[in-house]
Amino acid sequence: MGFNDTCNPGLALSLRLGCLGKQENFSHRRKKKKLLTRGDQSLTLGSSDEPIDLHRKPSSVSTVSLFSNSSVKKERDFGGGGDEDDEGSHRKKLRLSKRQSAILEDSFKEHSTLNPKKKQALADQLSLRPRQVEVWFQNRRARTRLKQTEVDCELLKKRCETLTEENKRLHKELQQLKSWKLTGSYCMQATLTMCPSCQRVADGSKDSLARFYVPLSSHPSSSAACS
DNA sequence: AGAACGAATCAGGTTACGTCA
DNA sequence: GCTGACGTAACCTGATTCGTT
Known part of the structure; x- marks a missing residue:
């Protein structure tokens, strides 16, 4: 926590959802071809230095679907377990x-x-x-x-x-x-006159209206327009 | 050339374990 | 010791991209 997570200020809430990584990361993909088949990766039970990893896509009828959920999970989760304890009967979270x-x-x-x-x-x-x-x-x-x-x-x-x-x-x-x-009470009458060209209140003696006030010097259509 | 397929990777969501108050 | 909240590793699912066939 407390890292550079907030380096992207602004309100790009929805926009950012699609832009983080999804596209940018594909350039270096698929460099190797079928060195690893799904079978190689997922179902090699301890036959190599790469530990068991039975996690891919149970949607198709794979070995994963042959197990009950929990037993698969335990086997999968425990499989590997890092370099330390490889013994144990249940998943030990690393x-x-x-x-x-x-x-x-x-x-x-x-x-x-x-x-x-x-x-x-x-x-x-x-x-x-x-x-x-x-x-x-x-x-x-x-x-x-x-x-x-x-x-x-x-x-x-x-x-x-x-x-x-x-x-x-x-x-x-x-x-x-x-x-x-x-x-x-039209004491404000003069101050509330709308400028026909810029559609703003032309004069604002009151603070609350000051933000609508356009200085004549910077008015687009010369100083005469708002008089 | 283009369709089909498989592999790799992602986001988003969920589950389950470890830690701490 | 028990418990609930919280953090997070591991997992699932669906989507996307790209290389191969």
């Missing part, structure tokens, strides 16, 4: 060490997406499976988005509050002007 987290964090700061090379390098460096590095980056990006969404939310809230306040104030002002008009 807790990344401070060093591992720090290195991942540094790497994330550099670039929030992974390419296969970087993934493998980090995995090697940290004694983790590439899949774990991948998951960490996915979760990290999700956290970043969540945090940014919260920031955006706060900004919108504040903006909403100020607009509500302004709206109230304008209503009040309008009522006041209406009442003046009804009571015939």
Whole structure:
């Protein structure tokens, strides 16, 4: 926490959803071809140095679907378990060490997406499976988005509050002007004349109307227009 | 050339474990 | 010791892109 998550201020709440990574990260994809088939990756049960990873797409009829949910999960989750304890009867959630987290964090700061090379390098460096590095980056990006969404939310809230306040104030002002008009007190008459060319109130002696006041010197259609 | 397919990766959401008050 | 809240690793699902056939 407390990293450069809020480096993108502004209200791009919805826009950002589509722009983070999705497209930008495909350039380095698919460099290798079928070195890893799905079977190789997911169903090789401990036959290589890459631990069990039974996690891909149970939508098709794969080995995964042959197990019950929970048993698959346990096997999958436990499969690998990092470099430490590989024994145990149930899933043991790995807790990344401070060093591992720090290195991942540094790497994330550099670039929030992974390419296969970087993934493998980090995995090697940290004694983790590439899949774990991948998951960490996915979760990290999700956290970043969540945090940014919260920031955006706060900004919108504040903006909403100020607009509500302004709206109230304008209503009040309008009522006041209406009442003046009804009571015939036209002392403001001169100050409320609308300029025909710029559609603004041409003079504003009152502070509340000052924002509509256009200095004659900067008026588009010469100084005579608003007199 | 273009359709079909598979692999890789993503976002968004969920689950489950570890930690702490 | 128990419990609920919280953080987060791991997972699921659907979508997208791209290389291969």
